[in-house]
Amino acid sequence: MNSRLRHWREAATLLLAAGRPGRPPRSPPGPLDYELLLLRRSPRSGFMPGAYVFPGGLVEAADFSAEWLGLLPAPPLCGLGPVKPPPPGSSRAPLFTTDRARLGSPLPGEVAFRICAIRETFEEAGVLLLVPGSGPAAGGGPAPPLPAERWPPAAELREWRRRVRQDPSCFLQLCRRLGCAPDIWALQEWSNWLTPVGRAGGRRYDTAFYLCCLQQRPPHASQDDQEVTALLWSSPPEAIERFKSQEIWFAPPQFYELCRLCNFSLLHELHQFSSDRALEGCERWMPVILTASDGYIQLLPGDELYPEDPDYTGEKKVIMSTDKKVEDLMKEGSVFHRIVIKNINNLAVYVNIQAKYKHKNPVMLDSHCSNHNSRL
Template identity: 30%
Template sequence: MAGLPLPEELVERARDVLSGRVEPVPARDAATVVILRGGRRGPEVYLLRRKATMAFAAGAYVFPGGSVDPRDTDQAVAWAGPSPQEWGEVFGAEERVARGLVCAAVRETFEETGVLVAGPGPGSVVADTTGDDWEADRLALIDRSLSFADFLARRGLVLRSDLLKPWAHWITPEIEPLRFDTRFFVAVLPEGQRTRDVGGEADQVTWKRPVSAIDLARRKAIFLMPPTHQTLTELSDFDTVEAVLAAPREIVTILPRAVEIDGQMRLMTA
């Protein structure tokens, strides 16, 4: 049977939404970043396991990412690479939203991993973000006492949008009580930087070859949501990080939908 069976706790809500008894909640703009590094057997990706207490994707292994902060869209930052307008054309978004998505991609990656895709100039990247002063800024970004634009300006840093590659666009199904309109990016771990288990929304982190993560999910050793599974499946076709970066991508919006088949509610992605 096609599609994935819906969890029991969503079945009644799905029927309510499909019948029009319940209005879908709006999807919040969000960004997620697949961090890549070269391994002995091919590219590896960085995955975080979300805490079981999280309201969204509890217990799932995911890529770093999160919602757009309204200040990400409004405040100008020093910028190198494709402009917000160009990113908007790629992702089918207004320029202001596109600016927010790219800023959120870089900001959330730093918040959740310590990896920062920015540098003192348009051709450089910060070499190390492990000091106490960096940690203080990371925590201030998380609690929103520091905006991303102010963080970059204070440190004299330029956002490197040219080091991000657009990969996909997924929207959470309308039946879900918490929804995100998420653009997926790919980025290579900058030279000299390293990921850190910084806690927060995740209780475990790991580097995995895409095919290994898929195999673990097949054996039910880890849980992957459909967008993560699909992205890992696509990345498993590449033997090198360079091949991933060189691959052409057409961004097609994917909005899984719930359908009832023979009395069973299932989630379809096509």
């Protein structure tokens, strides 16, 4: 862990996509053959209580343990593909460029953050993303689940979840017990979000988002009834429909990523795209909040209103506000990369800039499932 970061804590999260059972979707923009795992945070949580989130959590010292090298291929990349140098004028996200060796770990962030995402997915949802032995799974398709015969009995698995929640280093012990390694090679680098300055409660996170595609739903998935109180498999447009009807709630980064996944109707296309694109790396995004008279706009890099020198730490006490309405700001503008927030269940993404790092812009659905592409 990087203990020198005073303003935010490092975290990792996982967009876990799996082939959906054979049933028709219930909403536009068309049939998707996969669903995403969403978890409802406990209402007692100190951060986004009651929100639906992707599995994930804080990076622990155990995720950077040198003992993982006994289960993984040789460092420094441990079998992961090298990320290309960033485009001119850009830089690799600090989350990944921190010299971990100077902080006492032989594991680079690219490895440890994946271990964190896999460990948290097991803690919160009971899903074990492991491969037998110490190397990548063979073949180039979506990752197969661990064979049923390799799973411990249900009672033993519950006990392991309890132990890992209490002591993250127990995840390494579990992998040794099963003769497996965390399937870090199935996780593709997807995005990097930094919590905005001024979020209520003051908690800020620098979070690596990964994507993993599975051929089918894992055989074991259940909430832990502590950090997580419900579990939902849903296609991206279905999740947005539920959000619109106020059945569920999620934060702007999750809404943005669900809209981005609406570009892909087939799991194998999503897997191929994410595998090819991941080697390009990603850009760190810190939304900057602009307060309007009737709502908020989260500005993202590339938007015409995004500051040239954003206040990452919050020490400058910069406040962006206007007496104008959101609608007026939209009519006056022409270069958009923003999330418009009227209330917690009324969001809209507006993007007309070119996506960087060979990524995809989101399909511009608002929380009423309206498509804004024709407007922009």
